[in-house]
Amino acid sequence: xxxxxxxxxxxxxxxxxxxxxxxxxxxxxxxxxxxxxxxxxxxxxxxxxxxxxxxxxxxxxxxxxxxxxxxxxxxxxxxxxxxxxxxxxxxxxxxxxxxxxxxxxxxxxxxxxxxxxxxxxxxxxxxxxxxxxxxxxxxxxxxxxxxxxxxxxxxxxxxxxxxxxxxxxxxxxxxxxxxxxxxxxxxxxxxxxxxxxxxxxxxxxxxxxxxxxxxxxxxxxxxxxxxxxxxxxxxxxxxxxxxxxxxxxxxxxxxxxxxxxxxxxxxxxxxxxxxxxxxxxxxxxxxxxxxxxxxxxxxxxxxxxxxxxxxxxxxxxxxxxxxxxxxxxxxxxxxxxxxxxxxxxxxxxxxxxxxxxxxxxxxxxxxxxxxxxxxxxxxxxxxxxxxxxxxxxxxxxxxxxxxxxxxxxxxxxxxxxxxxx
Numbered sequence: 001x002x003x004x005x006x007x008x009x010x011x012x013x014x015x016x017x018x019x020x021x022x023x024x025x026x027x028x029x030x031x032x033x034x035x036x037x038x039x040x041x042x043x044x045x046x047x048x049x050x051x052x053x054x055x056x057x058x059x060x061x062x063x064x065x066x067x068x069x070x071x072x073x074x075x076x077x078x079x080x081x082x083x084x085x086x087x088x089x090x091x092x093x094x095x096x097x098x099x100x101x102x103x104x105x106x107x108x109x110x111x112x113x114x115x116x117x118x119x120x121x122x123x124x125x126x127x128x129x130x131x132x133x134x135x136x137x138x139x140x141x142x143x144x145x146x147x148x149x150x151x152x153x154x155x156x157x158x159x160x161x162x163x164x165x166x167x168x169x170x171x172x173x174x175x176x177x178x179x180x181x182x183x184x185x186x187x188x189x190x191x192x193x194x195x196x197x198x199x200x201x202x203x204x205x206x207x208x209x210x211x212x213x214x215x216x217x218x219x220x221x222x223x224x225x226x227x228x229x230x231x232x233x234x235x236x237x238x239x240x241x242x243x244x245x246x247x248x249x250x251x252x253x254x255x256x257x258x259x260x261x262x263x264x265x266x267x268x269x270x271x272x273x274x275x276x277x278x279x280x281x282x283x284x285x286x287x288x289x290x291x292x293x294x295x296x297x298x299x300x301x302x303x304x305x306x307x308x309x310x311x312x313x314x315x316x317x318x319x320x321x322x323x324x325x326x327x328x329x330x331x332x333x334x335x336x337x338x339x340x341x342x343x344x345x346x347x348x349x350x351x352x353x354x355x356x357x358x359x360x361x362x363x364x365x366x367x368x369x370x371x372x373x374x375x376x377x378x379x380x381x382x383x384x385x386x387x388x389x390x391x392x393x394x395x396x397x398x399x400x401x402x403x404x405x406x407x408x409x410x411x412x413x414x415x416x417x418x419x420x421x
Contacts, residue, residue, distance in 0.1 A: 098130030098303035197228035
């Protein structure tokens with residue numbers, strides 16, 4: 001999962017009525033058509049429909065409509081929409097990762113939302129920003145996630161926990177013996193490696209004065225990025241990471257080592273909370289370690305959202321539903337059912353949410369995190385960067401050489417595929 005890979009700290013007042021949420025496109029002299037008897041289709045994430053069951057029932061009763069909820073892997077819903085939308089068999093509302101927004105908008109797959117500013121202000125600035133393209137809104141955030149550190153309490157206590165990446169390196173040197181390991185991470189992938197590289201000053205894209213990404217300014221090979229990659233390479237070079245965590249199957253090996261009690265700590269995400277719990281691991285969760293001079297490791301913020309299909313025949317009603325699903329009350333209920341941290345500001349310090357160690361860790365780490373870029377050009381970064389990091393991990397190239405090549409490849413692909421925008 002790139003956002004499943006792999007993508008915010010987490011106000012809808014109780015007095016805000018549903019009528020406030022019903023703020024669709026305003027057309028001079030238009031009269032809002034009756035929604036009675038309409039049918040809507042929602043594509044929800046796998047095993048997450050339980051989180052909106054009550055909200056959907058309430059919306060159906062309030063509007064005298066029918067809503068069908070279909071579960072699909074959220075990272076692949078845009079792929080299905082490309083085919084099902086034009087065919088008339090797609091959804092009215094779908095859910096997707098924030099870093100796919102730019103591509104989806106460019107392809108004309110999403111409807112622009114017309115939502116009042118006071119409703120937008122209910123959500124964290126970062127999560128709303130993930131839904132913006134050219135200052136226009138194309139979705140509403142329902143959950144935020146970022147990578148955190150999981151550690152096995154049976155192998156290392158909270159008091160013994162290294163606080164910096166360098167300390168984890170030292171701990172791993174004493175611990176790793178080829179079958180058991182200390183700290184592990186998928187640093188051969190930019191989604192995870194960026195946590196270190198950006199901590200030293202690397203970046204994916206620079207930003208213009210208005211805050212928009214500048215795809216001509218690529219920072220994956222600047223001085224800071226190279227320094228960060230050199231720190232990463234040490235873990236592989238000194239045998240502290242097993243060879244099996246390099247490449248496509250790396251995530252399976254890493255997770256297996258942790259669930260088998262053979263790794264003291266790993267970098268992963270809240271999407272593994274249930275899996276690790278079911279595996280019976282006595283684990284703790286905390287923010288990512290610090291780097292040199294007290295600077296914390298960064299991470300990508302992933303934002304899951306509800307978006308309206310450009311092919312919806314009931315777009316205004318679909319927008320109302322999207323707003324309703326992520327209001328304060330329904331966002332809290334969704335958290336209680338799914339454990340995905342909501343993007344509603346007022347819930348950031350809610351005791352019912354903050355009693356969760358995972359939610360606290362995600363909230364704390366987001367202070368050091370940044371959005372996964374949501375512009376289409378990001379698609380040209382993943383593969384070259386991952387390839388470079390794998391050559392670094394295997395010792396086939398030094399960090400500068402590998403990252404320079406990755407940057408040149410990405411620039412070439414951006415010029416070839418996106419210069420006509």
